[in-house]
Amino acid sequence: MENFIAYNPTKLHFGKGVMDKLGESISGFGKRVLLVYGGGSIKENGIYDKVIDQLKSIHADVFEYAGIKPNPIVEDVDAAARLGRENNVDAILAVGGGSVIDSAKIISISIPVSHSGWDFYSGEAKPQEAIPLISVLTLAATGTEMNHFAVVQNKATQQKLGFASELIFNKHSFLDPENTYSVSRVYTAYGIADLMVHCTEAYFGAGEATLSDKIVFAIMKDAIEHGEALLHNLNDYDLRAKIMYDATMALNMITMHGRVSGDWGVHSIGHILSLLYDTPHGASLSIVLPAWLKFHKEKLAERIAFIGKNVFDVDGVNETISAFENFFKSVECPIRFSEITKGNEMKDEVLKTMNLNKCGGYIHKLSDEDHKVILDLFW
Amino acid sequence: MENFIAYNPTKLHFGKGVMDKLGESISGFGKRVLLVYGGGSIKENGIYDKVIDQLKSIHADVFEYAGIKPNPIVEDVDAAARLGRENNVDAILAVGGGSVIDSAKIISISIPVSHSGWDFYSGEAKPQEAIPLISVLTLAATGTEMNHFAVVQNKATQQKLGFASELIFNKHSFLDPENTYSVSRVYTAYGIADLMVHCTEAYFGAGEATLSDKIVFAIMKDAIEHGEALLHNLNDYDLRAKIMYDATMALNMITMHGRVSGDWGVHSIGHILSLLYDTPHGASLSIVLPAWLKFHKEKLAERIAFIGKNVFDVDGVNETISAFENFFKSVECPIRFSEITKGNEMKDEVLKTMNLNKCGGYIHKLSDEDHKVILDLFW
Numbered sequence: 001m002e003n004f005i006a007y008n009p010t011k012l013h014f015g016k017g018v019m020d021k022l023g024e025s026i027s028g029f030g031k032r033v034l035l036v037y038g039g040g041s042i043k044e045n046g047i048y049d050k051v052i053d054q055l056k057s058i059h060a061d062v063f064e065y066a067g068i069k070p071n072p073i074v075e076d077v078d079a080a081a082r083l084g085r086e087n088n089v090d091a092i093l094a095v096g097g098g099s100v101i102d103s104a105k106i107i108s109i110s111i112p113v114s115h116s117g118w119d120f121y122s123g124e125a126k127p128q129e130a131i132p133l134i135s136v137l138t139l140a141a142t143g144t145e146m147n148h149f150a151v152v153q154n155k156a157t158q159q160k161l162g163f164a165s166e167l168i169f170n171k172h173s174f175l176d177p178e179n180t181y182s183v184s185r186v187y188t189a190y191g192i193a194d195l196m197v198h199c200t201e202a203y204f205g206a207g208e209a210t211l212s213d214k215i216v217f218a219i220m221k222d223a224i225e226h227g228e229a230l231l232h233n234l235n236d237y238d239l240r241a242k243i244m245y246d247a248t249m250a251l252n253m254i255t256m257h258g259r260v261s262g263d264w265g266v267h268s269i270g271h272i273l274s275l276l277y278d279t280p281h282g283a284s285l286s287i288v289l290p291a292w293l294k295f296h297k298e299k300l301a302e303r304i305a306f307i308g309k310n311v312f313d314v315d316g317v318n319e320t321i322s323a324f325e326n327f328f329k330s331v332e333c334p335i336r337f338s339e340i341t342k343g344n345e346m347k348d349e350v351l352k353t354m355n356l357n358k359c360g361g362y363i364h365k366l367s368d369e370d371h372k373v374i375l376d377l378f379w
Numbered sequence: 380m381e382n383f384i385a386y387n388p389t390k391l392h393f394g395k396g397v398m399d400k401l402g403e404s405i406s407g408f409g410k411r412v413l414l415v416y417g418g419g420s421i422k423e424n425g426i427y428d429k430v431i432d433q434l435k436s437i438h439a440d441v442f443e444y445a446g447i448k449p450n451p452i453v454e455d456v457d458a459a460a461r462l463g464r465e466n467n468v469d470a471i472l473a474v475g476g477g478s479v480i481d482s483a484k485i486i487s488i489s490i491p492v493s494h495s496g497w498d499f500y501s502g503e504a505k506p507q508e509a510i511p512l513i514s515v516l517t518l519a520a521t522g523t524e525m526n527h528f529a530v531v532q533n534k535a536t537q538q539k540l541g542f543a544s545e546l547i548f549n550k551h552s553f554l555d556p557e558n559t560y561s562v563s564r565v566y567t568a569y570g571i572a573d574l575m576v577h578c579t580e581a582y583f584g585a586g587e588a589t590l591s592d593k594i595v596f597a598i599m600k601d602a603i604e605h606g607e608a609l610l611h612n613l614n615d616y617d618l619r620a621k622i623m624y625d626a627t628m629a630l631n632m633i634t635m636h637g638r639v640s641g642d643w644g645v646h647s648i649g650h651i652l653s654l655l656y657d658t659p660h661g662a663s664l665s666i667v668l669p670a671w672l673k674f675h676k677e678k679l680a681e682r683i684a685f686i687g688k689n690v691f692d693v694d695g696v697n698e699t700i701s702a703f704e705n706f707f708k709s710v711e712c713p714i715r716f717s718e719i720t721k722g723n724e725m726k727d728e729v730l731k732t733m734n735l736n737k738c739g740g741y742i743h744k745l746s747d748e749d750h751k752v753i754l755d756l757f758w
Contacts, residue, residue: 001620003394006525006627008387014636015382146385208617210604211624214597222590238587241380245590245637248385254633257393258624 001258002207007166008252010146014175014245016237019136022093023054025172029132030090033060034111036080036104037095038068045182047138051095063087071274071281072099074106074154077117081110084131094135098142098151098281101135105150105168108133118154121161130167136174139183140244141191141282143198143251145173153275158353160271162264175248177240185231186332190282192227192243193333195250196220197270197285202255202262203307204300206363209258216255217310222246224311227331265361266292269374272353273337276346283340286333291377293321296364337379344379351375380637381586386545387631389525393554393624395616398515401472402433404551408511409469412439413490415459415483417447417475424561426517430474442466450653450660451478453485453533456496460489463510473514477521477530477660480514484529484547487512497533500540509546515553518562519623520570520661522577522630524552532654537732539650541643554627556619564610565711569661571606571622572712574629575599576649576664581634581641582686583679585742588637595634596689601625603690606710644740645671648753651732652716655725662719665712670756672700675743716758723758730754 013021026033033055042048055062065080084092084107092111094104109127110117119125137145144150148169153160183191199216223246230239249255256262269292270284279287293304301317308320312327325335334340351371360366366374392400405412412434421427434441444459463471463486471490473483485496488506498504516524523529527548532539562570578595602625609618628634635641648671649663658666672683680696687699691706704714713719730750739745745753 001394001617001624003397006391006393007389010386012385014385015380018382210621211597211601211628214601215594218590218593218597222593225589238380241637242589245380249590258620 001209002260004257004259006253006257008146008169010170010173012146012173012175012248015241016176016178018174018176019050019054022051022134022136022174023058026055026060026091026093026134027058029171031058031060032087032089032091033062034080034084034087034089034092034107034131035062035064035095036068036092036100036107037066038070038097038100040066041182042095042138047095047136047179051093051136055093063089068096068100068103070099071160071278072103072152074116074118074152077103077106077110077152081107081117084111089131091132091134094133095138097137097139098144101137101144101170102142102150102152104133104135105144106152106163109165109167117152121152121154121159121163127165127167132171133168134172134174135170136179137244138179139187139191140180140240140247141194143195143247145170145175146248146252149251151271153271158275159357160275162267175244177237177244180240180244181235183234185234187280188234188243189231189331189333190280190286191247192223192282192331193286193328194282195223195243195247196327197266197289198250199255200289200307201264201266202259204303204361204364205256205259205262207259212255212258217307219246219249219255220311224327231331261362263361263363265359265364265366268357268359268361269354272350272357272359276349276353277341279340283334286328286335287337287378288374290321290325290328290335291374293324294377295370295374297321347375347379380588381639383636383638385632385636387525387548389549389552391525391552391554391627394620395555395557397553397555398429398433401430401513401515401553402437405434405439405470405472405513406437408550410437410439411466411468411470412441413459413463413466413468413471413486413510414441414443415447415471415473415475415479415486416445417449417479419445420561421474421517426474426515426558430472430515434472442468447475447479447482449478450539450657451482451531453495453497453531456482456485456489456531460486460496463490468510470511470513473512474517476516476518477523480516480523480549481521481529481531483512483514484523485531485542488544488546496531500531500533500538500542506544506546511550512547513551513553514549515558516623517558518566518570519559519619519626520573522574522626524549524554525627525631528630530650532650537654538736539654554623556616556623559619559623560614562613564613566659567613567622568610568710568712569659570626571602571661571710572665572707573661574602574622574626575706576645576668577629578634579668579686580643580645581638583682583740583743584635584638584641586638591634591637596686598625598628598634599690603706610710640741642740642742644738644743644745647736647738647740648733651729651736651738655728655732656720658719662713665707665714666716666757667753669700669704669707669714670753672703673756674749674753676700726754726758
């Protein structure tokens with residue numbers, strides 16, 4: 001068991017009607033609020049109105065930044081930070097899924113400075129302070145509602161990178177499962193793929209952590225138990241709640257304790273597909289994971305079989321990989337890139353970008369040659 | 380799934396050598412430090428010297444309060460609070476097991492006021508602020524290293540009660556498994572019983588929380604996997620580490636999410652044995668749990684069998700209760716009060732005190748008649 005620090009100060013408010021406390025939570029920080037959201041779906045499903053009611057209840061001065069993209073770009077981060085800076089906001093309220101909340105996290109550390117948020121990713125700058133962030137989650141998937149990570153992409157440099165800092169933990173995080181009712185069947189499925197792969201990335205990291213392994217199994221089994229049922233009952237409160245909480249637990253660091261780190265090799269490849277072709281994040285992961293497992297199936301034979309035994313109740317490495325593929329199929333997620341695209345003409349560009357980004361995990365490194373093998377396996 | 384708040388701001392430093400950061404963590408709050416510990420075993424095993432070295436490294440002014448009892452009493456809490464108040468301390472450093480850290484939590488909210496710490500238990504006072512608490516854990520058992528609970532007893536009123544407040548979360552909590560090497564075999568075993576019963580108290584609460592159930596199973600299975608081995612290898616770092624982390628997870632609220640509450644009926648009875656006869660806390664729980672399960676075996680048949688299936692791999696209610704008893708025996712914990720005491724002359728007093736304290740759980744209430752039945756089952 002490796003040394004670790006367990007620290008997560010986010011206050012998560014989970015359940016039906018929890019947004020009733022939103023105004024009160026924000027007012028603890030002040031009244032000038034930067035409201036950040038995405039393409040406007042929250043205006044259709046009524047969440048925007050609820051948020052505005054809460055902001056009115058505390059007589060907040062609200063500055064809105066809308067239009068964060070599903071694969072968020074640093075240009076939006078910088079523009080929103082400018083708006084927040086010019087208006088001297090006391091708090092940021094992010095309403096949306098992973099892209100909105102991740103963007104808001106980088107906005108929160110960009111407002112107090114004058115450079116681009118990308119400088120935190122490139123390593124040119126280190127954040128010193130943050131504007132308090134409160135979030136309302138509308139999509140169960142990335143786990144950003146209760147962690148200190150944020151992923152943003154930069155088209156100019158052809159990079160999609162993750163950033164971590166204790167400064168960017170959400171202060172308050174509101175999770176009402178009813179806020180996910182309007183998430184389509186396909187995006188609900190991608191969220192399930194996302195949480196499943198967060199678990200495996202932790203599991204295939206390094207360090208013998210028996211309880212953290214068992215917690216990985218617990219989360220995956222819960223998602224398997226309820227995931228497919230949810231796709232057939234999108235407005236079932238309890239199924240929405242279970243998958244929403246599974247997704248939070250899959251990346252709030254609880255799966256990581258006692259490990260050196262997770263691997264994150266599957267994510268690093270998945271990000272390339274999103275960067276180049278706007279492939280939804282969850283879909284990119286269900287595509288890459290089986291190929292990654294096949295590539296590593298000799299080296300990681302024992303670990304692969306162990307997760308198969310404990311999560312899918314199957315014996316053997318190949319059987320485990322098939323079980324992963326069958327599960328992704330059962331929740332209608334792609335397991336080959338060719339399922340969502342046509343032809344082979346983009347293959348060279350994907351490979352080139354994988355090489356350029358030196359895709360690979362913290363633990364299981366991948367060479368340019370390895371990229372080619374994995375690419376063939378998931379195409 | 381019930382609404383819940385997930386919130387735990389304690390920063391837990393886990394692993395070999397983590398105390399090297401102790402001085403730095405304290406100095407964030409100031410230099411006047413109230414050092415609280417127990418009967419002096421930390422002077423024999425070298426932990427005291429390490430703590431003093433860290434305090435010297437930050438040139439701290441240290442005020443010592445030693446002698447907290449294994450079942451902590453409010454008189455010590457009040458005396459230590461006076462010492463801290465008179466010396467205007469900036470932080471409290473608690474070094475010990477559950478009794479020391481629980482006492483320090485109540486000391487932390489008693490220093491800013493002028494009344495007894497017991498007034499928080501009786502409901503006569505509500506805490507408004509707390510002196511920051513840093514703790515060094517020396518015994519894996521109660522989970523107090525990462526939660527907002529504190530149990531203290533009052534001989535005068537014949538009560539041993541729990542108190543909860545967000546103000547009493549440890550700010551920093553240092554867990555070096557090597558600090559538990561000198562814990563005797565029998566107290567190591569009691570710690571395992573304690574963590575196992577914390578899991579069952581959560582599990583037998585109310586509210587259908589499938590992931591929290593699976594996490595309960597994960598923690599219990601990990602403790603079963605490593606508990607007995609630890610008793611035969613008291614200086615095995617990895618086994619100490621695993622049980623230490625299991626104990627933290629068993630009561631840092633992660634088992635509770637999505638439930639109305641845990642039950643805590645077994646604890647409420649166990650506390651009576653500690654109050655009257657100084658029965659070690661873990662032993663009181665391994666004694667009471669099997670009796671409690673037998674008492675509830677019709678009403679809770681399905682839940683009992685479900686935990687048996689998932690934790691012990693057995694089928695049936697009676698088989699599950701036997702599996703619990705066999706596990707406690709395998710780690711050398713008593714399952715009847717008569718194993719650690721003699722004769723029946725104290726039975727009336729136990730029953731009277733159970734009635735007086737209205738022992739019972741938040742969910743599964745117990746009448747005076749029920750007390751008598753359970754008493755006979757565990758005597």
